Amino acid sequence: MDQxxxxxxxxxxxxxxxxxxxxxxxxxxxxNYQYLDKKDRAFLTRLCQGTIEYQIQLDYIIDQFSxxxxxxxxxxxxxxxxxxxxxxxxxxxxxxxxxxxxxVKLAKKRGxxxxxxxxxxxxxxxxxxxxxxxxxxxxKEPVKALSIRYSMPEWIIRYWLNDYDMQTVQTMLESxxxxxxxxxxxxxxxxxxEELLQRxxxxxxxxxxxxxxxxxxxxxxxxxxxxxxxFEEGRFQVQDESSMLVGRLADPKEGMFVIDVCSxxxxxSLHIADLMHGTGKVxxxxxxxxxxDLIEENRERLxxxxxxxxxxxxxxTDESMIGKADIVIADLPCSGLxxxxxxxxxxxxxxxxxxxxxxxxxxRILEVVVNYLKDDGILMYSTCTISRxxxxxxVQWMQEHLQLEPIAFDSLMPEKLSVETAxxxxxxxxxxxxxxxxxxxxxxxxxxx
Numbered sequence: 001m002d003q004x005x006x007x008x009x010x011x012x013x014x015x016x017x018x019x020x021x022x023x024x025x026x027x028x029x030x031x032n033y034q035y036l037d038k039k040d041r042a043f044l045t046r047l048c049q050g051t052i053e054y055q056i057q058l059d060y061i062i063d064q065f066s067x068x069x070x071x072x073x074x075x076x077x078x079x080x081x082x083x084x085x086x087x088x089x090x091x092x093x094x095x096x097x098x099x100x101x102x103x104v105k106l107a108k109k110r111g112x113x114x115x116x117x118x119x120x121x122x123x124x125x126x127x128x129x130x131x132x133x134x135x136x137x138x139x140k141e142p143v144k145a146l147s148i149r150y151s152m153p154e155w156i157i158r159y160w161l162n163d164y165d166m167q168t169v170q171t172m173l174e175s176x177x178x179x180x181x182x183x184x185x186x187x188x189x190x191x192x193x194e195e196l197l198q199r200x201x202x203x204x205x206x207x208x209x210x211x212x213x214x215x216x217x218x219x220x221x222x223x224x225x226x227x228x229x230x231f232e233e234g235r236f237q238v239q240d241e242s243s244m245l246v247g248r249l250a251d252p253k254e255g256m257f258v259i260d261v262c263s264x265x266x267x268x269s270l271h272i273a274d275l276m277h278g279t280g281k282v283x284x285x286x287x288x289x290x291x292x293d294l295i296e297e298n299r300e301r302l303x304x305x306x307x308x309x310x311x312x313x314x315x316x317t318d319e320s321m322i323g324k325a326d327i328v329i330a331d332l333p334c335s336g337l338x339x340x341x342x343x344x345x346x347x348x349x350x351x352x353x354x355x356x357x358x359x360x361x362x363x364r365i366l367e368v369v370v371n372y373l374k375d376d377g378i379l380m381y382s383t384c385t386i387s388r389x390x391x392x393x394x395v396q397w398m399q400e401h402l403q404l405e406p407i408a409f410d411s412l413m414p415e416k417l418s419v420e421t422a423x424x425x426x427x428x429x430x431x432x433x434x435x436x437x438x439x440x441x442x443x444x445x446x447x448x449x
């Protein structure tokens with residue numbers, strides 16, 4: 001456990017200093033330490049993810065008992081205190097004495113012998129007084145109370161309260177802190193759902209149906225995804241049901257020509273290729289070699305012969321593609337506020353100013369990619385966020401500026417998912433309200449010239 005806690009501390013310090021993406025830093029570390037016992041890997045994952053997830057709340061607790069506020073502490077000491085408080089509050093199977101002793105060892109090992117008394121004093125005081133901590137009053141300071149309780153920046157809560165009632169916002173906040181199984185999509189061209197379930201049973205992997213998509217499964221009780229035989233064989237792709245819905249609502253027909261302009265890691269492109277039963281062609285594009293490599297890796301694993309991966313800047317018009325596409329998939333760069341439950345550091349790194357800039361970027365891309373559509377061609381616009389500016393605001397803008405009109409898709413919606421606005425050509429899925437990520441989808445048709 002000494003090594004595990006030290007690894008966790010290194011991950012937290014790295015994220016704190018370099019502002020790296022926590023899921024990538026953790027994933028890279030786990031790949032380098034695959035020899036660790038499954039139980040140790042699970043402890044490391046929970047400790048890192050939980051500490052990041054509850055960072056605002058942990059700092060609030062530390063600040064009540066420390067003469068030096070968390071933000072003013074040295075990065076190593078801040079990481080030690082945060083992970084210590086997380087263990088004290090949320091990991092009941094870890095004795096308080098072990099938490100404090102290991103924290104002191106870490107501080108000493110990293111050259112902060114002079115601060116071991118401070119670390120020990122703060123953590124032991126918190127351990128003794130955890131039940132007496134005073135939190136903001138929900139009636140007097142509702143935004144601050146929600147911020148501390150759910151570890152969400154106040155500006156995001158205020159932003160959502162402009163569009164949704166208090167109960168809806170609280171439900172979303174709760175959902176972000178709920179651990180759920182991994183959602184995958186069956187690649188039907190490589191085998192049936194029944195065959196995949198049989199493989200999972202043989203490998204003692206728990207699997208159950210998704211919430212509303214027929215091609216979805218939720219899996220758990222596995223270690224490395226790369227060690228799952230069915231994954232290596234290309235029988236499934238990791239993908240949330242909200243993302244799968246884009247392909248279903250696009251309603252592609254065999255032989256169609258599809259362009260996915262911001263495709264990485266390729267889930268929607270590969271799904272549409274599967275829905276077209278290996279016919280037609282899907283051009284899966286993204287900006288950098290790193291991103292196109294991710295798409296290519298998944299394309300090869302799933303053996304999608306009707307998918308071609310290309311590096312391309314969505315802001316630059318490709319003259320060779322003008323007027324050729326039956327469908328354009330535009331799942332564009334966004335604030336990502338709908339997937340905070342999976343990528344916790346989004347809430348700490350995003351700002352209201354960045355959201356406005358992203359909305360402008362989305363419109364610049366849309367101005368370019370609409371040209372790739374044939375007359376009556378379909379543009380599927382989607383984001384993984386809960387922002388009016390980036391979502392319904394862009395739909396209204398497209399109608400006014402791009403010769404696009406919304407197309408009703410209520411008849412294409414899964415039986416188990418009902419959203420009233422589907423008849424108006426768009427849906428906003430909310431985490432906790434709907435059984436999936438926060439996601440926006442609009443279906444637009446290019447008017448004839």
